[in-house]
Amino acid sequence: MTDVICPLCGKPNPPDLDECMYCQAPLKTGGFIAPPESESELSSSPSTSNKPGEAEQKAPEPSASSDLEQSIPDWLKQTEADFLDLSEVKPEEPSPAELSGQFDSLLSPPSTPPSSKENAIDDDWLASLLDEAGVGKPEPPSLQEQAPEEALKEPEPEPGSEMYEEGANLAVEGSTEEEQLSPTQPAEKPDWLKNLEASSTIKLEGDLFSGEPEPIEPAVNEIPEEKAQDQTPLPDWIAKTGSIEPPPSPQEPAESPIAPAELPNWLEALRPTETVSPSAPVEDLSGADIVTAGPLVGLRGVISAHPSAIRPQKPPTYSIKLRVTDEQQARVEMMKELLANEEKPTPLASRPIITSRNIFRLIVAVVLLLPMVWMIISGSQQASTPQPGNIPGVVDFTQQIQKLPSGAPVLMAFDYEAGFSGELNIAVTNVLIQLMNKSAYLTLVATTPTGPALAESLIKNASSSLVGTSGAYSNYADLGYVPGGTMGLLGLAKSPRSILPYSLESDNVWEGAPLNAIASIKDFSAVIVLTNDPDTARIWIEQAGPLLQEAGTPLLMVTSSQAEPLIRPYFEAKPAQVQGLIAGLAGGLAYGRTVGNLQQNGIWDAFSVGVTVSFLIILIGSIAGVVSKMLAASKKEN
């Protein structure tokens, strides 16, 4: 089954068609008949590529398809003749890229699958056409003419190399086959091709269709030297490559012009001995395939890459210069400057002590401090202390303390910081004195680290203030610090015996009276929390409050002025969650009045003056600020 090659588009068509199925060109009046399929397969088989010389000898013989020559129309012959003339006159006119592509198609590797039938036919047809035209292989440009970049993109295989040999074999083979099938006489070969053949190491002799392929080495060794000398002068690069002598055989060791170097001892020790005297068995690669393309061409036992995937070309060059605009460059410089400034240690600016701001601050301090200092120095007690009935919670607190039976166990939590001792100590001291007068058993705990020390100090001061007693008050147990925050407090409320088993004096106070009857916090007669923090007060209310409310145990609080607004709702709620409240200095003094302690040592007068002066400073400052803003606004409007 033969296909008819379209003379116009060159594509194969079935023989029963009159017109090309691709371009509708007439097929019967001209065109080429593709070689038989068996022949094309044979031609593409690697076995035929080893006998190029035989193909050359058989090329002049008339083929079976020579009758088609008569059927070629005159216009096609004329076109072909013109094409041949142009090819002979200007062999370098076709672009190297096109010719290289055509040549690559002719040099299709033997591994090309025969299934690509149409491509093979196209290549054969094109090879024959190019061979007849004498441009099957373009004349290699001289080194002076060839651009360096193109030389790098399409490196020509060196004569003598296996790649070159195979390429030449395929080219000659292709041309031989086409000459057999072509109805026309083979065109005269151009000079460059003759020279190339003469310089080639391939001997174009032998039978084309011999069965067993012969190795390439014998063909290389059979280069007749006189044949190469008879040729016309070769280009420099061909002459250089053609003069390359075949590699010396293993039986004839070549003389090494370079004396072997003497390795230093340390380098000799580092040299791997495996490379010198390999101990591992050498793998037999004689049966492996030969790589026909790519940089590993001619090697055995390696993975062959697809020819189309390996196209040696010059790697693209990328400019390392950034294209930045002036604005971007300015930003970069700004960022560099900022980073540089960040790395520099900058000394702190020495601020002058005497400034308008500091002077104003000093004036305010003097105005505020002087009246208070004077009140304290003079011990003034001009201002009347607050009445218990005017301070919410004080009367209730007093009543709850008075309800306590003698010797009742009272839990006191010292949960305030030492900085608030000036505000709370008056109230706490009065409460302690009242409890000591009732001989209450004080159980001291603290959820702040400074609490235990404050408790000991206040107990000591309060006991020294007791009238009619000698010695320190000892009816108390200091259980110390309760760790764990909210969870510790919940544990203390549910099981104080487990949380604080021993006092700070290593006494198991829970075994003796009255704490032996205490199982939970609700068993105390009263719980008094002394705190300056509203959150601490809230935690006590939330964790211990429900238990205390169940048993009717009063929860009393002595708090700072800053915590009072947040604790007051718990006191004023109905039912009350806090049964008594003493807040701030005013609450402490009011409670002191209830227990008969009227000493204030000028503190209340200083406090009253301080509050008044503060109020005046804030008022004057606010008015001055408003006036200055109004003046500034009016100036702006004008």
Added chain:
Amino acid sequence: MLEQINQLADPIGAIIGFLLTIMVLSYIIGDNALFRLAIHIFIGVASGYAAALILYNVVLFQVLVPVIQMFSTGKTDGLVTYAFRVLPAVILGIWMLTKASPRLARWGTPVLAFLTGVGAATVVAGAVRGTLFPQVGASMNLLNIHTAPAELNNLVGWFINGLVILVGTITTLIYFQFGIKSQEEGAPVQRSVFMEYISTVGQGFIVITLGVLFTGVYIAALTALIDRIRFLWDTLHIF
């Protein structure tokens, strides 16, 4: 010797307190080295005191002393119970120390997760039980006629007080109502004029509340200043 030290402790403490008070009050003229030195001393002393307190009060008296007491008195009956109660805390506490090492920090995460979960549950349960429900109930009973005083004068004050608290609670809650449904696509979202007026009233209550809180803080600071002035005068008067 110990008695002499105790007798000298108060005077020495008074002198140290006097100097530190002066150093802190020097902030009146601005930030200076004396003030910073006093701050550093306070931070260091507080940290050291807290560490000593934990070792003395928690590790010694809550973990070791009970065991020593049991063996010294021969009452080892409660040893197993005590071990079951204390050993988990001790193990978790030692386990928590892995957080001190960056390499072993992740091993302490379960303990931290346990503490966080239990702490959150404790706080939430306490807040619901101790604050939320009781305060909501108290607000509902503000104008309960059964709790009204019998006297007419007290009745007016009771009614005004309850009304103010009720209005303040409602308007403050309305002020924090930010979820408004959009009527039209792309139209600006805005509350109704009535709601805007109510939220303005609530905003006024919030301002008054914050002012009261600030006043409490200022009064507490002023009281502490007066206490320090009196301490300085007493110290000078003594010496």
